[in-house]
Amino acid sequence: MTINGFLIAHGSALILPLSVIEGPIVTIVTGFLSAQGYFHWYWALCLLVCGDLIGDLMFYGIGRTGRTPLAGLARRLGVRRTVPAEVQDGLTHNAAKMLFIGKWTHTVGWLVLIGSGMLRLPLSRFILLNLLATVPKTAVLFCVGYFAGNCYPLFQRHVALATILLCAVGVAAIALVVRHAEGIWAGGSGR
Numbered sequence: 001m002t003i004n005g006f007l008i009a010h011g012s013a014l015i016l017p018l019s020v021i022e023g024p025i026v027t028i029v030t031g032f033l034s035a036q037g038y039f040h041w042y043w044a045l046c047l048l049v050c051g052d053l054i055g056d057l058m059f060y061g062i063g064r065t066g067r068t069p070l071a072g073l074a075r076r077l078g079v080r081r082t083v084p085a086e087v088q089d090g091l092t093h094n095a096a097k098m099l100f101i102g103k104w105t106h107t108v109g110w111l112v113l114i115g116s117g118m119l120r121l122p123l124s125r126f127i128l129l130n131l132l133a134t135v136p137k138t139a140v141l142f143c144v145g146y147f148a149g150n151c152y153p154l155f156q157r158h159v160a161l162a163t164i165l166l167c168a169v170g171v172a173a174i175a176l177v178v179r180h181a182e183g184i185w186a187g188g189s190g191r
Contacts, residue, residue: 012039012047019051020058024106024141026051031145045142052134053127056103056113060126063117095121096129103133 006014018026027048034041095116102112116126 008033008038012044015039015044015047016051016054019048020055023048023052023055023138027138027141028145031142031147033145034142035146041142041146045138048142049131049134049138052138053130056109056130056134057127059110059113060117060121060123063114064120065117067118092119092121095119095125099126099129100133103130103137106137 015026015030019030030039030044030048031041033039034044098112099116102109113130
């Protein structure tokens with residue numbers, strides 16, 4: 001059974017849990033199904049935003065509560081250097097940039113979300129920044145499904161290329177933000 005058939009058969013009750021698991025694909029499919037009259041667009045869009053935020057809070061929680069085990073895993077993988085407090089402060093100062101980059105490029109988003117928890121970004125700030133990044137991203141993906149859902153075979157053929165491009169853009173953008181944070185630590189020009 002395809003995700004389309006699954007959503008049609010079981011209705012909008014599944015939009016929220018499925019969007020927690022795989023947000024972008026479910027968002028595009030839900031947009032397409034809303035255009036076909038299966039869902040009210042405003043209700044579906046609210047459920048998709050909530051599902052995306054719930055998934056992001058789960059990654060944040062992993063980073064927040066799993067800081068010590070994750071640091072141990074990093075050491076086992078050969079990352080022995082601890083991040084100086086000044087760099088952590090720089091990254092925290094640039095949290096908005098990092099979250100927006102992570103959310104909009106999607107491929108490195110989980111790293112940024114876990115990192116936000118590990119950096120102990122205040123939960124209220126995390127939720128606000130994440131909401132500001134989630135709403136436009138979800139709306140764009142929903143509109144892609146709503147207005148261009150008939151072009152799904154074209155999207156399916158180019159999904160690997162798009163993923164690679166988004167990953168490269170995300171890694172490059174995050175590297176720039178981290179480099180800027182290290183420049184602050186090294187005494188370079190500040191914020």
